Amino acid sequence: xxxxxxxxxxxxxxxxxSNGAALRASMAYMVAxxxxxxxxxxxxxxxxxxxxxxLVISPAWFYRxxxxxxxxxxxxxxxxxxxxxxxxxxxxxxxxxxxxxxxLVVYMTGNGFVIFATLVGGxxxxxxxxxxxxxxxxxxxxxxxxxxxxxxxxxxxxxLLFCVHILFAMRRAHGSLAKALAWRFLFSxxxxxxxxxxxxxxxxxxxxxxxxxxxxxxxxxxxVPLFAQASxxxxxxxxxxxxxxxxxxxxxxxxxxxxxxxxxxYAALPAYTGRAWPTSWPVAAAWNLIIPLMLLxxxxxxxxxxxxxxxxxxxxxxxxxxxxxxxxxxxxxGALALIYRSGIRWTVAPILFALGLWGWVFGGLGALLDxxxxxxxxxxxxxxxPAHFHTYFVLGALAFALAYLWxxxxxxxxxxxxxxxxxxxxxxxxxxxxxxxxxxxxGANSVPRRFAxxxxxxxxxxxxxxxxxxxxxxxxAWLSWDLSTRFGSAxxxxxxxxxxx
Amino acid sequence: MIDLFVWEWEWQLPLIATLAIAELGFIAxxxxxxxxxxxERRSWPALALFTAGLLVFALAVMSPxxxxxxxxxxxxxxxxxxxxxxxxxxxxxxxxALVADGRRLPxxxxxxxxxxxxxxxxxxxxxxxxxAWHAPPAYGLALISLPVHGVEHLSFIVAYIIYWxxxxxxxxxxxxxxxxxxxxxxxxxxxxxxxxxxALLTFATSLWxxxxxxxxxxxxxxxxxxxxxxxxxxxxxxxxxxxxAAALTLRAPxxxxxxxxx
Numbered sequence: 076x077x078x079x080x081x082x083x084x085x086x087x088x089x090x091x092x093s094n095g096a097a098l099r100a101s102m103a104y105m106v107a108x109x110x111x112x113x114x115x116x117x118x119x120x121x122x123x124x125x126x127x128x129x130l131v132i133s134p135a136w137f138y139r140x141x142x143x144x145x146x147x148x149x150x151x152x153x154x155x156x157x158x159x160x161x162x163x164x165x166x167x168x169x170x171x172x173x174x175x176x177x178x179l180v181v182y183m184t185g186n187g188f189v190i191f192a193t194l195v196g197g198x199x200x201x202x203x204x205x206x207x208x209x210x211x212x213x214x215x216x217x218x219x220x221x222x223x224x225x226x227x228x229x230x231x232x233x234x235l236l237f238c239v240h241i242l243f244a245m246r247r248a249h250g251s252l253a254k255a256l257a258w259r260f261l262f263s264x265x266x267x268x269x270x271x272x273x274x275x276x277x278x279x280x281x282x283x284x285x286x287x288x289x290x291x292x293x294x295x296x297x298x299v300p301l302f303a304q305a306s307x308x309x310x311x312x313x314x315x316x317x318x319x320x321x322x323x324x325x326x327x328x329x330x331x332x333x334x335x336x337x338x339x340x341y342a343a344l345p346a347y348t349g350r351a352w353p354t355s356w357p358v359a360a361a362w363n364l365i366i367p368l369m370l371l372x373x374x375x376x377x378x379x380x381x382x383x384x385x386x387x388x389x390x391x392x393x394x395x396x397x398x399x400x401x402x403x404x405x406x407x408x409g410a411l412a413l414i415y416r417s418g419i420r421w422t423v424a425p426i427l428f429a430l431g432l433w434g435w436v437f438g439g440l441g442a443l444l445d446x447x448x449x450x451x452x453x454x455x456x457x458x459x460x461p462a463h464f465h466t467y468f469v470l471g472a473l474a475f476a477l478a479y480l481w482x483x484x485x486x487x488x489x490x491x492x493x494x495x496x497x498x499x500x501x502x503x504x505x506x507x508x509x510x511x512x513x514x515x516x517x518g519a520n521s522v523p524r525r526f527a528x529x530x531x532x533x534x535x536x537x538x539x540x541x542x543x544x545x546x547x548x549x550x551x552a553w554l555s556w557d558l559s560t561r562f563g564s565a566x567x568x569x570x571x572x573x574x575x576x
Numbered sequence: 577m578i579d580l581f582v583w584e585w586e587w588q589l590p591l592i593a594t595l596a597i598a599e600l601g602f603i604a605x606x607x608x609x610x611x612x613x614x615x616e617r618r619s620w621p622a623l624a625l626f627t628a629g630l631l632v633f634a635l636a637v638m639s640p641x642x643x644x645x646x647x648x649x650x651x652x653x654x655x656x657x658x659x660x661x662x663x664x665x666x667x668x669x670x671x672x673a674l675v676a677d678g679r680r681l682p683x684x685x686x687x688x689x690x691x692x693x694x695x696x697x698x699x700x701x702x703x704x705x706x707x708a709w710h711a712p713p714a715y716g717l718a719l720i721s722l723p724v725h726g727v728e729h730l731s732f733i734v735a736y737i738i739y740w741x742x743x744x745x746x747x748x749x750x751x752x753x754x755x756x757x758x759x760x761x762x763x764x765x766x767x768x769x770x771x772x773x774x775a776l777l778t779f780a781t782s783l784w785x786x787x788x789x790x791x792x793x794x795x796x797x798x799x800x801x802x803x804x805x806x807x808x809x810x811x812x813x814x815x816x817x818x819x820x821a822a823a824l825t826l827r828a829p830x831x832x833x834x835x836x837x838x
Contacts, residue, residue, distance in 0.1 A: 096756070099755075099756075099757055100756065100757070103757055103760070172756055172826075173756065173826045176756045176757075176759070176760045176822065176826040177819075177822045177823050177826050179760060180760050180763055180764060180767075180818070180819060180822035180826070181819045181822065183764050184764070184767055184771075184815045184818060184819060187764075187767065187768050187771050187815075188771070188815070191771060191772060191775035191811075192775070195772070195775045195776060195779050196775060196778065196779040197779065215779075216778075216779060216804070218778045218779060218804050218807070218808060219779060221808070222775065222778070222811075225812060225815070229815065229819070232819075
């Protein structure tokens with residue numbers, strides 16, 4: 076199959092072939108994101124080896140590694156997702172490569188702060204923002220806490236710049252945000268088709284840009300009083316305010332990753348199945364509903380806080396259930412319908428997309444259980460919680476992002492697929508599933524999360540998990556190596572003149 | 577700690593003379609280029625930028641910021657920040673007009689600029705000099721010897737003019753980085769290496785430069801607090817400068833064709 080015949084090329088390239096610069100910036104996002112994922116994954120392996128009793132890490136180092144692994148992974152997967160959505164959108168909507176590069180530099184600067192604060196400064200407070208822990212850790216200084224805040228600040232700022240640019244670009248392309256969100260079509264129950272409908276991926280880009288701005292705004296809002304408190308300008312920050320906003324920021328960012336990468340399924344899967352996935356009324360309705368619902372579900376992480384108003388607790392439960400339904404039903408069922416009897420060839424990208432759908436379903440189910448108040452009271456401080464978010468991160472968002480990057484590099488480079496890489500994609504699923512399953516089993520057996528030292532009776536779960544983590548690491552290393560061999564020619568292909576029609 | 581700050585200016589005649597000679601030399605070359613009609617970018621803004629760069633240099637070294645650099649490490653770091661991140665890019669921007677047309681430069685100078693402005697060379701020079709001068713022996717020597725201190729500041733200026741050059745020069749000029757990807761990677765590398773030095777200084781648990789604990793009125797504790805502040809001054813504003821530089825130097829792309837037919 077020549078590059079020109081490759082199915083995804085039509086979904087990637089602008090009709091006038093003018094999105095080369097934006098595509099290069101998008102590829103840089105994805106490569107930077109996935110490269111960071113690899114490094115953070117190695118830190119995850121270290122923690123699991125420690126919990127298995129196979130490697131001894133001091134508690135101080137464990138919490139430094141845990142803080143960097145968690146915040147780094149969320150930032151990295153989001154970065155890869157942002158790159159994917161920018162690449163997909165740029166095929167039909169002009170994006171400024173300049174804006175994308177600036178947002179990337181700012182975002183990566185934030186990552187640098189977090190790395191230095193944890194590895195050099197010794198910060199190990201995880202995501203705790205309540206006085207006195209972040210500012211007065213036993214093994215780190217106030218400056219380390221300030222550096223972490225600065226890191227989050229720059230990440231939020233980078234995200235904000237990206238999302239604002241997407242909104243402006245979409246408004247320019249469609250005439251208004253209402254048109255980019257297909258509102259006339261939506262509110263007429265699909266009868267009024269006077270406006271040109273956005274592609275699903277464009278609609279999703281607008282949705283996540285709105286929620287991304289809300290999340291970044293929440294991050295900047297909670298950081299200001301924390302900076303003020305750390306500098307001594309104010310003495311106290313309302314604890315409930317800080318917790319709500321840090322979760323509105325962090326949880327929404329984590330959610331954004333999975334929803335953005337789900338958007339990539341709409342962009343690429345039709346090319347592999349040979350079937351169109353247009354913006355139908357259910358698609359428009361589901362994704363418009365995501366805008367408010369994604370901002371509500373964070374409060375299921377605050378059920379244990381007795382001071383949280385009951386109304387917000389209920390909203391957390393209802394929001395968690397509600398946000399799952401439209402996207403699940405429309406995206407999962409839509410994707411499965413697209414695949415069913417399509418004669419799809421199970422090459423690397425479709426395998427990874429299918430794994431992503433699987434991970435999203437099971438991670439989502441785990442999340443729904445955790446969002447159920449009586450279950451949450453028992454399970455929230457166990458490894459059940461890392462189980463659910465690792466499921467939809469490793470097997471959901473990351474699998475989708477990898478699949479999409481594969482699609483791009485495959486389409487642009489024109490290199491033929493290696494059989495070993497297809498096997499690596501399946502092994503990625505097996506390694507990921509085994510690794511995650513042991514988290515779920517640990518959680519079901521009440522093994523606590525965020526413990527640096529595990530009791531001997533808990534170590535068996537981690538010991539079983541370790542070979543699966545190694546398998547996951549090896550498959551990721553293979554996939555990354557194969558991707559790297561395609562990267563150069565794909566990058567150059569975005570510069571070459573068009574050959575043919 | 578703040579009690580140690582003394583509001584005084586430190587006039588240095590050799591430095592004033594050097595800066596005046598630099599300004600006059602620049603004006604001479606600039607005027608000759610203007611009168612001979614060489615170069616498209618000759619302009620008053622170029623002269624203003626170069627002059628502003630020299631003024632910032634003078635301000636950093638002779639104002640109370642520089643006058644306190646032997647008492648407070650934090651003041652010294654502000655001085656260095658001004659030299660590397662304000663004066664150096666201003667001087668580079670001002671000089672840009674004079675070398676816009678590389679063909680008119682002497683061959684040796686052209687070759688030198690082409691070599692020094694290679695990103696890997698420029699990055700290495702700026703990084704090695706920044707880290708070498710912050711090594712305690714070299715830094716300690718600069719604190720007790722005025723000529724060495726002068727050389728330190730001059731080398732920062734030169735090293736960072738070289739660092740900023742590939743970002744400031746357009747792709748068609750000598751040493752200009754060719755792509756946004758290159759510029760973004762170069763900026764991040766610069767931000768990370770200076771950020772790491774700032775972070776190490778911020779989080780150090782012992783004094784790197786014992787000189788500051790020996791200043792009358794200072795203690796080891798106050799010097800350590802000052803050192804933390806100094807590290808933060810190198811680290812945090814640096815990130816903002818690099819973010820601003822990204823906004824200014826990452827250019828909008830030209831419309832480019834793609835390889836694959838849809």
